[in-house]
Amino acid sequence: MDILILLILVPVLTVLAISISRTKEQIRMSAAVGMGIQLVQATYLVFAYLAERKNGNVDDMLFVRSWEWFKSFNIQFSIGVDGISVSLIALTAIVIFTGVLTSWKVDNLSKEFFISLIVLTTGVFGFFISLDLFSMFLFFELAVIPMYLLIGIWGSGPKEYAAMKLTLMLMGASAVLLLGILGLYVNSAAAPGGLMTFNIIDISRLNIPMEVQRIFFPLLFVGFGVLGALFPFHTWSPDGHSSAPTAVSMLHAGVLMKMGGYGCLRVAMYLMPGAANEMGWIFIVLTSISVVYGAFGAIVQKDLKYINAYSSVSHCGLVLFAILMSDKISANGAVLQMISHGLMTALFFALIGMIYERTHTRDIRFMGGLMKVIPFLGVAYMIAGLASLGLPGLSGFVAEMNVFVGAFQHSDTFHRIATIVVCSSIVITAVYILRVVATLLLGPIKNNDFNLIKDAVWFERATVIILIFAIAGIGMAPLWLSDFISRSLDPIILKLSMIK
């Protein structure tokens, strides 16, 4: 059986297993086992990919398979992976596995919860392995829609509002996206009157006319950009993340937002390099704003999840910024940043969820001195914070440096000034991270009730340790991952550089 098909099949089977489970124990065990298998498969995929490369396979995409799906429109279900998608699949597998672990104590309608969660995951995995714009879009929708239920039912705070807002904004984005995809499709005939196609690889071999690119590049970039929290379409993020249940925040910020970045790189930039080159500056300005603005926005927030949501805006802005630089180093940085931010923010949201369960508040004004009572979570939070502000030895640093160095390779003043502006975010990030750490963990204990709370239990520890391990692993030895990704960037960068 094909490994990529299994990646979709296992979640589907897991959903089936959950739906026939009776007790809560069975439900969460089947979810955990299913996602555990998924994690193993993702790991296997990484090694299989490396082995294939070692055997001298130099194709852009590996494990390519294709099935005819809807013949008259030439829609295929074609799948395949390269280094970028493999690494993002691995990220997804880690995040969903830890997400299931953090949801161990979901008691309310747990069957439905896990089913929605895993349906969502299926969408994400499908998205990353799709080579066909149509199936990519299909999986995109599959990933976005369960979000509504997950936030609306199991969320907290103004959950209906948040769920509605998030879903509507993402649906709006996908409308724009669909338009862009169709635009690509109708212009994808190799010769006038030839067969039109949704296949990314086939389209990438063509030169789409410039006037077509000018129309559809912004559509696609904005469509994916909304998911990647592009200013000014980011406002679903603070509300959505703060209302979502822990595992959903983790998945959403950790993985779904990466689909935006991935889409921008793989579809918008790769297929329409001309417009990317020509209109990139608009989006560079927007993403630079995202980066700095998100960071400034985070400084004064009071809710832990809001802080993290704004921080995500800033970090994901950096991803898009790096992608727009159309430089190999920074594109590499962008992918690294996606992975790094995925892990980091998953850790953050997991920790916030755990802390919230204990303190029943997320308002940092009422917290303080938690390091004393929950040292494990405290230290983990601090590590997540340090990773977020780009401490060497943790993953954030590697990604950011790749982005900055790459972005600075452009010799014109505009790109350099944008880079310097974006660089300044490392200081602002430090400010808000330290503010949170200081008010949340350090200082005297503000509330006597906090003296009674207990430190993490086994599944929480497992979550945190897996994520920290991944973060530190990337941070300490980045070279293999960087090499892993950078080879796959070659075709994209080549296409972009041919335009110049």
Next chain:
Amino acid sequence: MEQIIFYILVSGILIFSVLTVTSRRILRAAVFLLFMLLCSAGLFFMLDFYFLAAVQLTVYAGGIIVLIIFSIMLTSQVNEKLEAAGVKKSSFSLIAAAAGAVVCIYSILNYSFPAVSNGETDSSMKNIGMQLLSYKDNGYVLPFEVISILLLASMVGAIIIAKRDSAK
């Protein structure tokens, strides 16, 4: 002679139609409708479509009108005058109807129909019956059956809908 009768019938159709839709007493409207149907049956007779004319008389005049009158009896005060439509509503409707009629008549008159052929119509009852139940070319057995199913279905439907809700 034929023409005179024809014109009388036509004017009857038009007058009774107008009266049907304007009369303010509902029972009278039903009766005007009956007259209108009778006039059109007369028209069919004149065109030598005896079977059709007969069906028109029995089904329409005999069946439908009776049904309508029953329902009037069941639901309305017969003596009451109907509320007249508002000026705005009726004028707008009149404009729409008139416009539609003008458009249609205009296109009818501007269209040159193919030459009238002189074939003879064999609209004897026997021929109609044979063709209606024939499954060969120009046979209408399938629509006939479909209609019969439709009739059955509407019968069942009418009963179900009009049945008193037993739960209440």
Next chain:
Amino acid sequence: MENFGYIVIVPFILLISFILIGLAGGRFKPSLSGIAGTFSVFVTTVISYITAFSYFSGAGLVNGVYQKIIPYNTEWLRFTDKLVINMGILLDPISVMMLVVISTVSLMVHIYSLGYMKGDSGYSRYFSFLSLFTFSMIGLVISTNIFETYIFWELVGVSSYLLIGHYYQKPSAVAASKKAFVVTRFADLGFLIGILILSNITGTFDYSILTDPNGPAIAQGSTIAFMGLSVMTWALILVFMGCAGKSAMFPLHIWLPDAMEGPTPVSALIHAATMVVAGVYLVARLFPLYALSAPAALHFIGYVGAFTSLFAAIIACTQTDIKRVLAFSTISQIGLMMLALGVSDYGGEKGLGYMSSMFHLFNHAMFKALLFLCAGSVIHAVHSNEMNGMGGLRKFMPVTHITFLVACLAIAGIPPFSGFFSKDEILVAAFEKDFVLFIVSMIIAGLTAFYMFRLYFSIFWNKNNEYKDSPHESPSSMAVPLMFLAFASLITGFIPFSKLVTADGAGFETHIHWGIAVPAVVIALAGILTAMALYKKESGLPQRITASLGSLYRLIYKKFYIDEIYLFITKKIIFNGISAPVAWFDRKVVDNTMNGIAAVTNFISVKIKSFQSGQLQQYAYVMVSGMIIIILFALYLWNK
């Protein structure tokens, strides 16, 4: 040439020690962590000494020039073929010297902490972070490329943050650690941009290419101009911004006095001897680039150093918290080192400033660590930082008293203590290059002597205070490091530094310039005597003088209100002026736009829904008219 590969052990043992102590944390007896940490640093020290000995005794010497040796270098992250971050080890005179400094001071501080931190709840944590710090600091000095330096630079910053915030339940410590991190982080932004520009012009991160005096990097610098200065100069000034942050140069010095909230041994290690001189070290590391490619940047550094030094010395005269006095003294001394670098040239005897700067760095590390440890000892005994609450301690704490005196004499530059030699070289270098800077450094010499002895007399002489529980001498684990460092302060002045550590690696002869040394010593003595007159006996004289200075005194005592200005900038401008409006803008404008779109949609749908009135005849009417319109349209098309 000897193989120095064994040095790889040093960072690894420290890293392992950090991770093990950190993970094992509270599970074992705390003293075990202390011993483990101390042991790893001890191994480090031994290896450093062996390295230094073999390097300076000829292993590093080729044709009378000390070579750069790279015993180990491995690829860590690759950007392009040329832009590669390596993790490696670079040995040259300054890095070997720094190895010795760091390992010595760190070992002393570890031993000292065994006693000083006894009973502290965060004992294991403390030692784990100390290991992390030592690891990062050693990594910093032995870096082979500027990016590796940046990596360890950040790690040093974070370990400093963690250690300053050691007493994390104390709000002031938390605030101080935050401030230290943010200020240095801000400076590092400059550093990072500097690296980006530098790597962009030269196409490399590697020190051996960057600082090769005949290499391509130096030649490339001055070609492109930007705002009156060459791009290289800008890059180097930005790099210096990072140095200024770490080394607490004006105006980025504000974090260092606050950093004294950390445990005193930490102040000795990080904020006196090692981390704060990283800036000086980095300038020295890039010195060929500065001297040959961007002399303007070097001048700038010299003046910044001089100004900071004078500025800090003046403030030091007024502070009453003993650790703060020492902190300002540190700033002042580092300024002096920067000044020395600023007046130096590249090559041979012209590199006197460079050599004297390194020499002073070395000596300063010893005596300043000693001063801090003594101060720690005093604080340990008195449980207070305030100078006013002390006095007459010489009777209770003889060891501390003597060692403190040695350190004071060393920093004041009285022969034959170490400070005299290095300060003399600095003065000579300044005299030869720039008379203004020479005068400034003379004044600083006098001020230094004054405030150090003000401190000394106030603590150990002056009035005899009544102490609640009578102060006592520290335990031997604390006393031994004091004595060792005092001994070091006595003898390190006699190390022939000019033969060992020079800008171009080739040694030269120096001798004491009595024409400058004598006036300098006289000025220092004058400072000491003034302090003695004012503070040896309890008298009202200091109060009268301060009263007569009035608002000027207040201005100095408040550190020229720099902190308040920063507070204004951060609280008022960044928090209330930028962040709060941004957050407001986001919620009210951006978000409301999105909500507004939703509201408009909703509004339209409310309007549209009245079409769906349930009125059958309306529907029929619309249908009929629609049909007519369609027919008309079709007719129109038909007839056309």
Next chain:
Amino acid sequence: MIEGIQLEFFLVLGTLVFFIGIYGFLTRKNLITMLMSAELILNAVNINFVAFNKYLYPENLEGQFFALFIIAIAATEVAVAVSIIISLYRKIKSIDVEKVNELKY
């Protein structure tokens, strides 16, 4: 076929009756009278079919068959409509079309 009468005459007659029916359908408020208007419309169509049969294709019977089927359908329609009207009358005690507006937004 009637001497001296053109096909167009029948068609115009059909059209007029049709639109009279439409007018009635749009203006009448009583559901039963609306139903009667609908009958007018159907009958107008019948007239057309019959005329086409007679004038254009006298050898075939299609026009008559369609007319027959329409009559049949009209009968079923009336049956269902009357039952709906009656049940509606039971529910809301009225057969005014304007009061039957449950099925709206």
